[in-house]
Amino acid sequence: MNNNVLRTDHLNLYYGTFHALLDVDFHAFGKSITALIGPSGCGKSTLLRCFNRMNDLVDDVKLTGGIFVKEKSIEEVDIIELRKRVGMVFQRPNPFPFSVYENMVYGLKIHGISSRRRNEEVVERCLKAVGLWDDLKDKLSLSALSLSEEMKQRLCIARLLTVEPEIILLDEPCSALDPIATLRIEELMIELKQNYTILIVTHNMQQAARVSDFTGFMLLGELVEFGSTSEIFTSPKDERTEGYITGRFG
Amino acid sequence: MRINPRFADKLVKIALNGQAFFTVWILVAIVAVICVKGLPYVNLEFIFSSPVDMGRHGGIFSTIIGTVLLVILSIFVATPLGVGTAIFLTEYTKESVFTKIIRFGVESLAGIPSILYGLFGFIFFVIKLRMGWSLLAGVFTITIMILPTIIRTSEEAIKAVPRNLRIVSYSLSATKWETVTKVVLPSAAPGILTGIMLSIGRAVGETAAVIFTMGSSLRLPTSLMESGRTMAVHFYILAREGISMQKAYATALVLVLSILFINIIAYYIMNRVVSKYS
Numbered sequence: 001m002n003n004n005v006l007r008t009d010h011l012n013l014y015y016g017t018f019h020a021l022l023d024v025d026f027h028a029f030g031k032s033i034t035a036l037i038g039p040s041g042c043g044k045s046t047l048l049r050c051f052n053r054m055n056d057l058v059d060d061v062k063l064t065g066g067i068f069v070k071e072k073s074i075e076e077v078d079i080i081e082l083r084k085r086v087g088m089v090f091q092r093p094n095p096f097p098f099s100v101y102e103n104m105v106y107g108l109k110i111h112g113i114s115s116r117r118r119n120e121e122v123v124e125r126c127l128k129a130v131g132l133w134d135d136l137k138d139k140l141s142l143s144a145l146s147l148s149e150e151m152k153q154r155l156c157i158a159r160l161l162t163v164e165p166e167i168i169l170l171d172e173p174c175s176a177l178d179p180i181a182t183l184r185i186e187e188l189m190i191e192l193k194q195n196y197t198i199l200i201v202t203h204n205m206q207q208a209a210r211v212s213d214f215t216g217f218m219l220l221g222e223l224v225e226f227g228s229t230s231e232i233f234t235s236p237k238d239e240r241t242e243g244y245i246t247g248r249f250g
Numbered sequence: 251m252r253i254n255p256r257f258a259d260k261l262v263k264i265a266l267n268g269q270a271f272f273t274v275w276i277l278v279a280i281v282a283v284i285c286v287k288g289l290p291y292v293n294l295e296f297i298f299s300s301p302v303d304m305g306r307h308g309g310i311f312s313t314i315i316g317t318v319l320l321v322i323l324s325i326f327v328a329t330p331l332g333v334g335t336a337i338f339l340t341e342y343t344k345e346s347v348f349t350k351i352i353r354f355g356v357e358s359l360a361g362i363p364s365i366l367y368g369l370f371g372f373i374f375f376v377i378k379l380r381m382g383w384s385l386l387a388g389v390f391t392i393t394i395m396i397l398p399t400i401i402r403t404s405e406e407a408i409k410a411v412p413r414n415l416r417i418v419s420y421s422l423s424a425t426k427w428e429t430v431t432k433v434v435l436p437s438a439a440p441g442i443l444t445g446i447m448l449s450i451g452r453a454v455g456e457t458a459a460v461i462f463t464m465g466s467s468l469r470l471p472t473s474l475m476e477s478g479r480t481m482a483v484h485f486y487i488l489a490r491e492g493i494s495m496q497k498a499y500a501t502a503l504v505l506v507l508s509i510l511f512i513n514i515i516a517y518y519i520m521n522r523v524v525s526k527y528s
Contacts, residue, residue, distance in 0.1 A: 052421060054417070054420070054421060057420065059344075080423050080425060082423075083420065083421060083422070083423035087421065087422070090414065090417075090418065090421075092414070094414050094418050096415060096418070096419075096433060097437055098436070106419075106424075106432065107422045107423070109432065110422070110423070110424045110428045159422070160422065163423060
């Protein structure tokens with residue numbers, strides 16, 4: 001049990017001369033939800049993006065230290081394979097400007113495993129997993145851009161599930177949604193953790209408290225404190241953590 | 251003296267209306283003149299029979315075929331080249347002195363008068379490469395001429411595709427090429443198509459660059475190495491040499507109608523593409 005699915009070892013990251021992550025030792029366990037909280041610019045999204053190497057797309061990034069997925073250094077994993085295993089959901093819902101169906105089969109097409117029958121089966125299974133199937137089963141040819149923001153974000157999660165990741169990174173997935181939609185996405189996350197390892201970055205402390213099993217608090221590029229969510233929220237050890245969760249700053 | 255602002259407002263409105271009306275009026279006048287002068291001589295026989303006696307009699311069939319062949323072949327050569335260049339400039343390089351030079355070259359190319367393209371095509375393709383006056387030399391010359399338009403419009407269209415779509419595609423473990431072909435190009439298709447349509451318009455109406463390279467033979471071109479004549483060239487020669495003003499206007503009418511026809515088809519295709527992707 002409790003094996004480290006995600007881990008960093010003395011991780012330092014620089015954007016040019018800006019030191020964005022300071023010597024971060026982080027780990028996340030399988031089949032659970034780990035939340036990263038902290039004020040804007042504290043490096044929590046940067047840390048999240050290390051695990052599927054999205055930081056590679058930014059110019060002038062330097063890394064030292066180790067990043068491990070299932071105890072294997074990500075340097076040793078092919079980047080395409082890594083991103084297949086470590087999927088990501090972004091802050092703003094970002095479906096492709098295609099139909100719902102085209103969005104759903106995109107991942108299947110690029111992995112060359114698409115046959116009509118299999119596609120339809122996967123689309124149905126993944127849309128069911130995010131609770132969209134009943135709403136959309138007759139509207140698969142509808143443009144994905146015409147959906148509500150919540151449905152778009154669900155669609156993006158479903159689209160991610162089609163490539164069968166093991167780990168899902170969520171980068172403030174509810175910040176563009178209203179409170180009710182937020183609650184429903186949170187319910188979805190709790191369902192998904194049965195099968196996936198989830199790492200979520202959130203601005204919303206209540207959200208971290210509601211959904212996560214473990215919480216890490218970050219400040220100015222440093223992982224200040226990490227522990228079970230109940231511990232962090234009820235008896236934080238570091239006074240900076242306490243200051244943040246009681247609303248003294250942030 | 252200060253003009254009453256409300257009065258000025260009215261005045262401006264009238265002036266702007268007048269300007270817009272003037273533009274439309276010119277267009278209508280041109281089409282009307284061509285219709286009135288050309289319509290009596292345009293019929294099926296005119297379209298489907300070949301010119302006789304330098305075009306004094308008969309129809310314009312061979313020039314229609316010449317136009318269609320030249321335009322279609324040029325577009326087929328220029329589109330992959332132009333879109334490829336645009337993809338390279340936007341997706342595969344960073345802004346540098348090198349891309350600035352390419353861009354400057356493209357822009358300069360767009361500003362060159364078409365007769366210079368004709369001269370270049372004549373010296374390089376017709377003489378140096380020994381193609382002679384031929385469809386092929388015409389196609390290559392027109393290709394160079396329309397390339398800048400296709401590159402610029404494609405580049406703008408590709409740049410307009412939101413960056414986050416690319417990032418999502420990468421996060422779903424797509425490669426760069428998969429992202430370009432499956433996300434970027436489909437999203438940029440309407441813009442790219444606009445550039446192609448503009449290019450077709452230019453190619454259909456071109457005379458100077460065509461006379462120098464494709465020649466002006468009235469025979470139906472049956473191979474790439476044969477000379478041929480386009481409608482625009484035919485019109486120019488008929489009018490310039492005073493062979494037959496009636497046939498000239500009739501040719502002009504067919505030319506204008508075919509450009510109109512191409513635009514309508516383009517709008518149709520564009521709407522189809524746009525509605526599919528939005």
